[in-house]
Amino acid sequence: MSYVYSPIADRNPLKFPNNKSLALIITFNLEHWDMTKDTDEPYYAGGPPVIPDSLPGRVLDVPNFSWREYGQRVGIWRMIDVMDELNAHASCTMNAKTGIERKQMIDAANSRGWELVAHNYEQGDLLPNYFDDKKAEQKLIQETLKVYKEVVGRPAKGWLSSSLRSTENTPDILAEEGLLFLTDYMNDDQPYLMKTSTNPLVSIPYSVEMNDFTLFHRRGMTTSQVLESYKEQFDVLLSEGQTSGRMMNLGLHPHISGHPYRIRALREFVKYAQAAEGVWWTTREELAEWYMNVSSDHFDHQI
Numbered sequence: 001m002s003y004v005y006s007p008i009a010d011r012n013p014l015k016f017p018n019n020k021s022l023a024l025i026i027t028f029n030l031e032h033w034d035m036t037k038d039t040d041e042p043y044y045a046g047g048p049p050v051i052p053d054s055l056p057g058r059v060l061d062v063p064n065f066s067w068r069e070y071g072q073r074v075g076i077w078r079m080i081d082v083m084d085e086l087n088a089h090a091s092c093t094m095n096a097k098t099g100i101e102r103k104q105m106i107d108a109a110n111s112r113g114w115e116l117v118a119h120n121y122e123q124g125d126l127l128p129n130y131f132d133d134k135k136a137e138q139k140l141i142q143e144t145l146k147v148y149k150e151v152v153g154r155p156a157k158g159w160l161s162s163s164l165r166s167t168e169n170t171p172d173i174l175a176e177e178g179l180l181f182l183t184d185y186m187n188d189d190q191p192y193l194m195k196t197s198t199n200p201l202v203s204i205p206y207s208v209e210m211n212d213f214t215l216f217h218r219r220g221m222t223t224s225q226v227l228e229s230y231k232e233q234f235d236v237l238l239s240e241g242q243t244s245g246r247m248m249n250l251g252l253h254p255h256i257s258g259h260p261y262r263i264r265a266l267r268e269f270v271k272y273a274q275a276a277e278g279v280w281w282t283t284r285e286e287l288a289e290w291y292m293n294v295s296s297d298h299f300d301h302q303i
Contacts (some may be wrong), residue, residue, distance in 0.1 A: 002171050003194045003203065006299055014190055014245040014298050016290075020280035021241030022234070023287055024273055025249045026266075027206075028079060028090045030105045031123040031162075032097035033068050036060055046123030046162045047213060047253075068255045072102050075258020080108055082267045086274065091283050093119035093160045096144040099151030106151055115283035117183065118148045118156040126165045134169045141173050157285045158183060164206060172197045181288035189237060189246045191291040192299065202288035202295075204247070209233075211251040216262065227265040231272055238278060245280075247287065 016023060033045040037057030049064040083090055092109045094116050099106050109116055120127065121144045130137035141159075148156045158181040159174050166184045174182055175196035182194065183204045193200045208214050210233055215226045230250060237246040250269070257266055273279055291298075 002168075002196065003192060004299070006192065008188070008190065008244075011190070011244065012298055012300070013243060014294070016241075016245040016280050018280070019278075021245060021278035022238045023245065023247040023280045023282050024234075025091050025204075025247070025282060025284060025287075026088070026270070027249055027251045028076065028092045028109075029119065029251065029253050030076065030092050030094045030098045030102070030109070031068075031119065031253070032072075032095045032101060033065065033123050034097075035065055037124065044124055044126070046126070048217065050217070071254030071256070071258050072105065075254035075256075076105055076108075078258050078260070078263055079252070079254060079266060080112075082263060082270070084112075086267070086270050088270050088274070089114050089281070089283075091115040091117065093117045094148070094152075095119050095123050095162070096121040096147035096151075097123075099147055103151060110152060115285055116148075116152050116156075117158050117160050117284060118144055118179075119160045120144060120162040121147075123162050126163060127161050127167050127170060128165050131167045131169075134173070137167060137169055138173045138176075141170075141177060145177060157181065158204070158288065160184060160206065164208070171195075171201055175199050175201055180292075181284055183249075183284060189240075189248075190244070190298075191247065191287060191295075193291075193295050200292075202291050204284045204288055205249065207249050207251060210249060212253055212256040212262075212265075213251075216256055223262050223265050226262075227268055230265065230269045234269075234273060234276075238276060241278065 037043045039057040042054035043057035050067045051063045055061045145156050160183045164184045171194050175198045181202040181204050183206045185203050186206050188205045192203050194203050215221045237248050240246050
């Protein structure tokens, strides 16, 4: 492991700025899927299909492709409207191909000053495809970062791998490319440092528990049940954070949360969080930069 095993009870208290208890990040994943792949293998588009019968990658899967594309054409705009209505911000992840072929989504986030996190080149081209070829993985990451800079207008500071699937080489490559944080690991409620061959990376934990795909599709919850799950996670972490700061990431996908009968979960949760005391509405970049300055006080043996 490129990080130290550390039980949360053994760490020094983490004190967020302005005595906040909970660092909250609401993530909109702006992803792109190729219509077809040059393969006879089933095309894994970075997430389970809504219709499970698989087709060869070279054959257009109209229902599954168009179901995902609903998020790009409709869902994301409904979610943006909610955030505008409530004067709230999201932290967006973006595939390079989203910037190339669906740039309107990136421009919408950028114009609002929302964070954009590099999220692989294309959602279905997972980094484990290159687990035994570090140079090939590095090339894909470099191409992603190049497009990011061209489209967003500034260098990327952090990375989320498609489907959170990275390799043992990924942290080293990202650090070599000058990135600050990685958000693939889901093993904590606090940031921590990861050791690399060059500079340390801040791990900003993601979550597939607080994730619309898991709750709506894998567990079959209703909108009300999902909303209650969001609130319960929030309440516990906010309370625990009074002793030592906690973070909560809510991972949302426009083709899931952007449907009319689900949008209430986003709207009502944002209102709920806005009404609470002690919430640090932050970004991964802001949190990572802050943590770099306090990490030595948080862990006695950080990395």
